[in-house]
Amino acid sequence: MAKEKILVVEDEKDIVELLQYNLEKENFKIQSANNGQRALDLVRKNHPDLILLDLMLPEIDGLEVCRILKKDTKTSHIPIIMLTAKSSESDKIVGLELGADDYITKPFSMKELIARIKALLRRMNPEAKQAEMIRIGDVAIDFSKYLVTQKGKPVELTTKEFELLKALINAHSRVISRDKLLENVWGYDYSLEITTRTVDVHILYLRKKLKSIADRIITIKNVGYRLELES
Numbered sequence: 001m002a003k004e005k006i007l008v009v010e011d012e013k014d015i016v017e018l019l020q021y022n023l024e025k026e027n028f029k030i031q032s033a034n035n036g037q038r039a040l041d042l043v044r045k046n047h048p049d050l051i052l053l054d055l056m057l058p059e060i061d062g063l064e065v066c067r068i069l070k071k072d073t074k075t076s077h078i079p080i081i082m083l084t085a086k087s088s089e090s091d092k093i094v095g096l097e098l099g100a101d102d103y104i105t106k107p108f109s110m111k112e113l114i115a116r117i118k119a120l121l122r123r124m125n126p127e128a129k130q131a132e133m134i135r136i137g138d139v140a141i142d143f144s145k146y147l148v149t150q151k152g153k154p155v156e157l158t159t160k161e162f163e164l165l166k167a168l169i170n171a172h173s174r175v176i177s178r179d180k181l182l183e184n185v186w187g188y189d190y191s192l193e194i195t196t197r198t199v200d201v202h203i204l205y206l207r208k209k210l211k212s213i214a215d216r217i218i219t220i221k222n223v224g225y226r227l228e229l230e231s
């Protein structure tokens, strides 16, 4: 089995090193980010299995990082354990309201933290396994590997095309509006001039690349799209 990846978001170097040392001993793969922006970048790039998130961070703080990740359908499934200072009871509450999955108070026992990590990963896993792979007609999608095949042959999809396909799949054959797709797939790319027209264009690309299921990607005029999962 591949090592599970944990992203440690913390700006105090000593704590990062301590966590890295102890978690690697438990056979986890560790990456760390010392500020909120870098954490967001790493999550989107490397898809960690779990995030240890300190709340006190420079620039974008931990609560904001949590809010952004839990709002985005691409990252909302990733479990987050918050590291909080003992005094900040309200941070804890806000964090859990924002969707954090667990919290641990500093100073923490390494043994307890590791137990919490393992419990959380176990809790997430059955779900993750179910959704890891899906087949629609001749097309198979492996979410964990970002891999799509058609009639057994790999199909090259861009990240956006892949995310769009995923959003359609996650709607379970129901219609999903262009605005919603735009928000789910492009939500955080403020740097680009993106409109609902972008969604239409990418739907065209998807139909072209996934010919065998092109007619299952159905246009609902003036609303959006739906993907018929069952034939």
Ligand code: CA
Pocket: 010, 011, 012, 054, 055, 056, 057
């Ligand atoms: Ca900190």
